[in-house]
Amino acid sequence: MADATTTEPLLSPTIDTDGAPFWEYAARGELRIQACTACDELRFPPRPCCPHCQSFGAKWQRMSGRGRIWSYVRPHPPLLPAYAAHAPYNAIIVELADAPRIRLVGNLVAAPDAPLDSVAPERLRIGAKVQVAFTDVGGIAMPRWLLERP
């Protein structure tokens, strides 16, 4: 609803060659992380070769979508207009349950398509368990995070 009051959209990700599969899987509702075909090590952000074994082979491993909040901020203005409209909102880092070294920046929301300020700030807590959901923002499926126990 608040989105309708702003003229500028939220920023879309600038998708590169290495990262493109992440967004293609996201469009199918799947959270997948790049992994090495030779040594199976996960790596994020995606990159051309494996820092462990230098293999250029990559696969995309499906994650459960569960994680915990590792850290968070509440940005206040000055901000870009689309974000200022929801400020203060939250931005969180989620440590994935399947791979704690893999952390994703995202937003804690009350429902997949709810705005970035839809969760009360007192619910933000390091260690809180969260679950991924996806929502369409400007034609791209963006990961969002919901509290496991809302």
Added chain:
Amino acid sequence: MASLKDATAIVGIGQTAFAKQLPEEEKTLACRAITAALDDAGIAPSEVDAFASYTMEETDEVEVAKAIGAGDVTFFSKVGYGGGGSCATLAHLAAAITTGQASVGVAWRSRKRGSGPRPWKNTAVQLPTPAQWTRPFGLLRPADEIGMLARRYMHEYGATRDHLFNVALACRNRANQNPAAMMYDRPLTREMYMSSRWISEPLCLFDNCLETDGALACVIVSAERARDCRQKPVYVHSVAQGLPAQHHGMVNYWNDDPLTGPAWTAARHLWKQADFAPQDVDVAQIYDAFTPLIPLSLEGYGFCGRGEGGAFTEGGALESGGRLPINTGGGGLSEAYVHGFNLINEGVKQLRGTSTAQVPNAATCLVTAGEGVPTSAVLLRAP
């Protein structure tokens, strides 16, 4: 193996006024700071044959050299990663001069960040990792990116807002002694800090550096030549750059230990080449774009143990007469934010004995560049 240890010295420093808005353009400010530094050194512009600055510096060597009347230039270098490059400009010039590539080097930074645009507002120019993985989620500004690490640091080690206030206060108190500082006549109280507006929780207004128009420069020559210069030489004792394994810049969220940043890498190399240790440092100029960078840097450069950076700030440790006086001109938080170059010049002033918050008999000074980005650092030593 050739060593840079004490092989070169800073013999001239120059600066413009610092203000939210200066009328002159960046190119003019650059030339003013550089000619002031050369005048301070007693070296003619025609003798300059080396330049070093930041990749973010918008006045290039061609413009500077032809404006000030430099001679034939045989070495020029620019270092990346914003404020992480400050001390590396000295490192590159020291290496060039020590190896005979050049004889008179000028390092500078000129920036109208006070009256000019905020870089984060330009969504057309974005670093690839943030553009895809962090900015769409509203992590728009450096304050948001560092705020994430600050929150985690406070959570893991029990650091508090009072610790961050100790940093802001020490810088402000020194600025209150420095007539050139933007915050010279603006004292800070704990109440002002605790009730100020948020920028990105957990960081408030006073956890953020200033926005400044201004320029600074310094002149570096061989130690041998320095003996004949106008000013007491300040020796470049040790220099280091640092890009740690699996580091990701200011969004350093994807390795085993995101709270161990480039400071640790630069520090290992810096101390390995030095004749003295952290406990022998009389005064430090630590890059302070944000207050949490100070406790992180105190740990990284070995002034305290892991997780002890917050507690280190207690009891006036960072103030004049404390365990480690820092940012004695006011730093980026309260003197001027010119990508850390004012920290270099302040280090030189301390070792000349001319600081407005002089540490008695200061003979050693650590100067650091931006923590949280690929960084650099220098140990300065008085003769």
